[in-house]
Amino acid sequence: MTEQEVRRYLRQMKEEDSERAFKGFYDLTYDRLFRIAYYYVRDEDAAQEIVLDVFMRLWQMRNRLPAVNSIEDYCFVLTKNASLNYLERENRQSPLPAEHLPEPTDTASSPEETLISEELFARYVKALDRxxxxxxxxxxxxxxxxxxxxxxxxxxxxxxxxxxxxxxxxxxxxxxxxxxxxxxx
CATH class of the missing domain: 1.10.10.10 (Winged helix-like DNA-binding domain superfamily/Winged helix DNA-binding domain)
Known part of the structure; x- marks a missing residue:
């Protein structure tokens, strides 16, 4: 995905209310956003649903998107947050009995390790896309x-x-x- 292509689609979506431009944007970014969602939820159907929800949100905010500095990072964060929200809802809806809860481990990641891991994953997704x-x-x-x-x-x-x-x-x-x-x- 090149920044120029994305910017062209975003401009067309805003100025012309173009569904065709949105379809081009969708085609250009779907695979990447799906990989991000799947990384978090590890379920293909859920990842597809999450990404479709993200695209619905992007369409609703199409007039503000051209002002976003890094649309790549913005889409990554939207997808990550939607994935985490999905996992939180799933955990709330289906609490596990105590015998099925995972044992606490001493190797819990620090916030810094988690951030580094997520940044590395974002770099991997971008590199893969290139x-x-x-x-x-x-x-x-x-x-x-x-x-x-x-x-x-x-x-x-x-x-x-x-x-x-x-x-x-x-x-x-x-x-x-x-x-x-x-x-x-």
């Missing part, structure tokens, strides 16, 4: 969906060697985007 489409698709199917090389090759109509090459390419590019250069230290 990969070429085929690389991204192969990477997600193998690393996130846990499909085999053969399954991915069959689904995409490519050879297993091509799957391997695309995965290596994706991994190398992600590493360069996420890890600081050795010389920068």
């Amino acid at each position: 990969l070429p489409q085929r690389c991204r698709e192969v990477f997600i199917r193998i690393r996130e969906e846990r499909q085999s090389y053969a399954q991915v090759a069959e689904a995409l109509g490519i050879s297993v060697k091509t799957v391997d090459a695309q995965l290596q390419k994706a991994t190398t590019r992600l590493r360069k985007m996420l890890l600081p250069d050795e010389g920068d230290e």
